[in-house]
Amino acid sequence: MNKFLTLRNIRRIYSVFFFGLFVLLLVITDFRNMKGYEVSLFLELDPLISIAAFLTSWTVYKGLALSLVIIVGTLLLGRFFCSWICPMGILNQWISHLFNKRRPVDDYRTNAYRPIFRIKYYILTLLIVLALFGSLQTGLFDPISLITRSFVISAFPALHYSGGELYIRQPVFSGGLFIAVIFITILFANRFISRFWCRVLCPLGALLGILSSRSLVRIRRDVEKCTDCQKCLRYCHGGCDPHAELRISECHACMNCIEDCPEDAIHYGLAREFSSVHRPVDVNRRRLIETALTGIVLFPMMRSVVNAQSTFQHDVIRPPGSLAEDEFLRRCIKCGECMRVCPTNVIQPALLEGGFEGLWTPVLMNKIGYCEFNCILCGQVCPTGAIMPLSLEKKIGSPPFHQPVKVGTAFYDRGRCLPWAMNTECIVCEEVCPTSPKAIWFETTEISLRNGNKKQLKLPRIEPELCVGCGICENKCPVQDRAAVRVTSIGETRSPFNRMILKN
Amino acid sequence: MPSQHKAREPLLTRRELIVKSALTCGFAAGAGALGYLFYSDEPINRRKEKIYTFKDYAIAQSNVYPAFVVVRGKVIPQMAAAALDRLGGISRFINPGEKVLIKPNVGWDRQPEQAANTNPELVGAVVALCREARASEVWVTDASINDPYRCFARSGIEDAVNRAGGTVKYASENDFVLTDLKGQALRVWPVSRFFHDVDKVINMPVVKQHSLSRCTIAMKNWYGALGGQRNRLHQDIHTSIADLAAAIRPTFTIIDATRVLKRNGPTGGSLSDVAIENTIIAGIDEVALDSYSLGFLELDPSDIPFLEIGEKRGLGVIDWASLHYEELNI
Structure with a gap:
């Protein structure tokens, strides 16, 4: 076989390819470049998203079926997703490799299995229990959601700010720094434990670990050839003890141990005559039950609070087409x-x-x-x-549809509106109102000024049946700090209850 | 017992003492000098931003050609060519090697049939004419109200311009420079820098109804040159429009009245708001052109204060019928 084309190098090529693909798909996720591409591909491949969303709503929605590729692949081949495909895993691997200068002896220590690696299984348990009750919190910890969110909300806007020309206007996000700090902290944790995120926290890694526990094709060590030199441990991605009884649920199939073994004792495949036994998932059953109980107790507590579900929130305006x-x-x-x-x-x-x-x-x-x-x-x-x-x-409610999708309704704050409160000509809101006929109309009224003079003024009003809540009136209102016309969620199509008008 | 940390500082020679104290005094003097140099009564040292003024893009007046031309027909490229031909040909306006900026109305994320933006075929035709006149570059720009990418794509103008050999210039937030408009309501205001980078400017508005100014045609089209908080302009819209028309004197103007938005302007959105008029009007005098185009909206010049302000400032003539004009049917 070609000397360059080792399993390790093939894995490296794949990781560069998939990380590049992830970034590329995110870059083209805009009006001009998206066309018909499957831009959410990585999220759809993610089994944690599809399984948790399946548990909350008992459907496998459209593209999420793609995650079956990874599920079936993992059942057969092990947890290969983490070092071959996952952009979060690949990025963490690069970071832990680049920013650490260590002696070989440190590598052996840092890549050894630690009991702290069990935490991810408890996180997974909590998320799955909550999902079973109908609360999808996987997005907080799911690596693909996390890296997508971090790129969209902090990395890309920061890149544009530094002169990257990604957008036509600098995007800004509410609480963006919070997300950036979490992301940087996760990356920085690689300084202390290599691939801290993947080994310790990642619930997708835990899920794939469990799925891989009966995989057929695995890393196998020949106990006859092995001299216990532990060189296989030095570049191990998962911290899965390849030198001893391999912890199959931790193994990322990174193939490094195969190339690092001087005795040629390790191979990836079916078991041979002298292959070592493997260890099952290492979790503490008592901790697992405790976590599940926490979820069971937490759920009703999470739901018996003030949120947009228990009490309608004026500022929770969801994008058009959102579910209730x-x-x-x-x-x-x-x-x-x-x-x-x-x-x-x-x-x-x-x-x-x-x-x-x-x-x-x-x-x-x-x-x-x-x-x-x-x-x-x-x-x-x-x-x-x-x-x-x-x-x-x-x-927009054009035929055959009768009603547009409303996300809320606009209201005038007559104490701040220039014509209503300041006797000043304006009606920018009417100009930009996009519906036809316009939801914003005006009444021309003669008003008396302080000095006794009369003035004709156009006073704007809202037709709530026509307003779709798009908010362009609020956005373009010259009273910029707190607009004189503001949209709140009432009247939104997605909720049959958050309504004020009897007719619709 | 002596200390474990027993590394000792060496004693200085005379020479070392002099060098070291000279260095320390040097740093002290440097700090003092910096303090002296940068001492100020101002809390911030503000950079003075350059303030631009508009060039005069207009060409020399001539009585040989009609003041404006009205062309009715259905084949838009032919109509545009005929209109310019009557005005003396494109070479009267554009010299070879010049950079040309075309300013259509591309304010809204709407399709051509909805008549909220200038007809893309007409924009394409004028780009092609400028190309024929051997303009070195033909730029098309607007500071759209909706998302610029969506506006240019869905109005069909991006495609038409690219096919005709022009370049769409999207005005990003960094593309606005402070410009002195020297008006009554508008003085220093951010203006799209493309206006300062070209030799000739062509105004290509579309005829639309507008609730506050009653109409938006040629003079109001210059709103799209501005950045900043232009929503404040509504508070004195007629003076603002006249200020803009006085500040930006285009080489010529072609008004798109192929489709006219008669109601729900300037956004429209429904085909029932649109009247098919199959007309274009080309000329130099924006006041006369606007005044003529009011006919499509069933308005009278006396309804439109900015025309009167414009006429008083010598921008043009409201009474278009008094001018020498031509009408063509193709």
């Missing part, structure tokens, strides 16, 4: 794809507006952008259907 809040929280994985594709930057990661469960879910902040009337991009990129894909006709 209960269903939305069963589907949203906080990945930030919608925030990436939104042309006006209106979609923002929520902080606690919708309760803790809604952290980093998309909400519209009209101060920053507005929902473009003819735009349906967010629904097209959402991998889980939390934002359902809309046709343009359905969104």
Whole structure:
């Protein structure tokens, strides 16, 4: 065989390819370049997303079926996803390799298995228990959601700010630094334990570890040839003890041990005559039950709070096509794809507006952008259907549809509105209102000024039946710090209850 | 017992003492000098931003050609060519090697049939004419109100311009420079820098209804040159429009009245708001052109204060019928 084409080098080529593909797909996630590409591919390949979302709503939604490729692959070949495909794993590997200068003896120590690696199984347990009850919190810890969110909300905007020319206007995100700090902390943790995220925290790694526990094809060590030199441990990705009884659930199939073995004692494949035994998943059953119980206790506590589900929140305005809040929280994985594709930057990661469960879910902040009337991009990129894909006709309510999709309703603050409060000509809101006929209309009234003079003034008003809540009026209002016309969530199509008007 | 940390500082020679104290005094003097140099009553040392003014893009007046030309027909490239031909040909306006900027109305994320933006075929035709006149570069720009990428793509203008050999210039946030408009309401305002980088400017508005200014045609089209908080302009819209028209004197203007948005302007959105008029109007006098085009919106010049302000400032003539003009049917 070609000397260059070793299993390790093939894995390296794949990792560069998949990391590049991940970044490329995220770069082209915009109106001009998206075309028909499967831009949410990595999120759809992620078994944790599809399985948790399956548990919350009992469907395997569209592209999420692609995760079967990884599930079946892992059942047969082991946890190869982590070092071959996962952009988060690949990035952590690079970082832990680049930023650490260590002696070989440190490598052996840092790559040895530690009991702390069990934490990821407990995190997985908690997330799965919550998902079974209908609360999808996997997005907080899922590596693909996490890296997508971090890139969309902090890395890409920062790159543009430094002169990267990625956008036409500098995107800004509410609480973006919070997400950036978490991401940097995770990367920095590689200084102390290589691939800290993958080995210690990653619930997807835990899930794949469990799936791989009966895999057929594995790393196998020949106990006859092995001299216990432990060189296999030096560049081990997973910290899976290849020198002893391999912990199959920790092994990333990175193939490094094969190339590092001077005795040619390690191979990847079916068991041979002298292959060593393997160790099963190392979890403490008592800890596992404790975690599951925590989830069982936590769930009702999470739900008996003020959030956008228990009490309607005026500022939880979801993107057009979003499911009703209960269903939305069963589907949203906080990945930030919608925030990436939104042309006006209106979609923002929520902080606690919708309760803790809604952290980093998309909400519209009209101060920053507005929902473009003819735009349906967010629904097209959402991998889980939390934002359902809309046709343009359905969104704007043109035939055969009778009603547009409303995300909220605009209200005038007559104490701040220039014509209403300051006797000043304005009606920018009327100019930019995108519906036809316009939801904003005006009444021309003669008013008396302080000095007794009369003036003709156009006073704007809202027709709530026509307003779709797009928020362009709020966004373009010259009273910029707190607009004189503001959208709140009432009247949103997705909720049959958050309504004020009897007729619709 | 002596200390474990017993590394000792060597004693200085005379020479070392002098060198060391000279260095320390040097640093002290340097610190003092920096303090003296940068001492200021101002809390921030602000950089003075360059303030631009507009060039005059207009060409010399001539009585040989009509003041404006009205062309009715269906084949838009032919109509554009005929209109310019009557005005003296494109070479009267554009010299070989010049950079040309075309400013259509591409304010909205709407399709051509909805008539919220200038007809893409007409924009393409004028780009091609400028190319024929051997303009070195033909740029097309607008500071759109909706997302610029969506506006240019869905209006069909991006495609038409690229096919005709022009370049779409998207105005990003860094593309605006402070410019003195020397107006009554508008003085120093951020303006798209492309206006300062070209030799000739062509105004290509579309005729639309507008609630506050009643109409948006040629003079109001210059809103799209501005950045910044232009939503404040509504508070004195007529003076603002006249200020803009006085500041930016285009080489010529072609008005798109092929489709006219008669209601729900300037956004439109419904085909029932659009009237098919199959007309273009080309000329130099923006006041006369605007005044003529009011007919499509069933308006009278007396409804439109900015025309009067414009006429008073010598920007043009409201009474278009008094001018020498031509009408063509193709």
